Amino acid sequence: MSSDARRGTGSVMCALLLANLAAWAWAATMLGAAPALLGAAVLAWTFGLRHGLDADHIVAIDVVTRRLMQAGRAPGLVGLFFSLGHSTVVLLATLALVMLPVPFWLERWHVAGGSFGMLVPAAFMLVAVMANARMALWQWRALRQPAPLPPAPSTGFVSGRVGRWIGRSWQMYPLGFLFGLGFDTASEIGLLGMAAVHAHHGLGLAGVMAFPLLFTAGMALVDTLDTLLMCRAYGWGMRSGRRAVAYDLGISLVSLVAAAGIGAIELGQKVGDAGASVLTRGLMVAGDHFAALGAGIVLVFLALWGGAVVISRRQANPVTPTRDKAG
Secondary structure, three states: OOHHHHHHHHHHHHHHHHHHHHHHHHHHHHHOOOHHHHHHHHHHHHHHHHHHOOHHHHHHHHHHHHHHHHOOOOOOOHHHHHHHHHHHHHHHHHHHHHHOOOOOHHHHHHHHHHHHHHHHHHHHHHHHHHHHHHHHHHHHHHHHOOOOOOOOOOOOOOOOOHHHOOOOHHHHHHHHHHHHHHOOOHHHHHHHHHHHHHHHOOOOHHHHOHHHHHHHHHHHHHHHHHHHHHHHHHHHHOOOOHHHHHHHHHHHHHHHHHHHHHHHHHHHHHHHHHOOOHHHHHHHHHHOOHHHHHHHHHHHHHHHHHHHHHHHHHHHOOOOOOOOOOO
């Protein structure tokens, strides 16, 4: 990573830490010292951290980060813009809960928007599966051919027709917004329910909005950290040589399996609402643990990166056995 990139990364992280501190300062000012309200504020922030680890977040951010790097574009703000788009839905929904005197509108929206909110991530995962399958096929063929390596495919997620939708980091904002329309995770539903309860008990708009602001700050922090970690992991594979191609093949396969699994879970949850089989029940249970699945995906990526670095260093600096001197 260049010095300019490191400075940019440091600036982004400092800005996010300041944003989290500002959100907590707002919460402390608006909520006062009431233990129940401060406890709810901690829960809202924790909801944001947890939501940033959801598996669909991880896969979407990682796929776009990798494709932007392959196109020679800066992906450092992919996770930040995705989380801002996602949290915009939460902020608007919280405002509506406080300001619109229409009972049970959130329940009706969850029924009406749930299908759309699930189909968008599922469709994106299908695109990710096709893109990673194509790249993995080229990488496998490249490894089986003698040197020199054939050129990488010129069309893909970023350079192809679909990639025109997301060719810059800021274009993740509308995708994050679409991902958030379904209110299909426990953290979002819990946050909105908590905001509605406190609004009903007389907490003003400024105080209620502290909850989604903390949620946004926590989610943006985790999603941006995921982007920066994947930039480092993918950057190692941008080198030339067969070893780098083998590493990239491992990354493509992990990303392919993750995208296929998350897409199946998204569709399985929708099908399970109509009539659950053993398979759909299993997918619905997996959907209830999206944060754990997301953390597992990140750990697999990092383990693959760490293993590749260790193997590379050992091969670059082989240990030569020493002979015992004759006594």
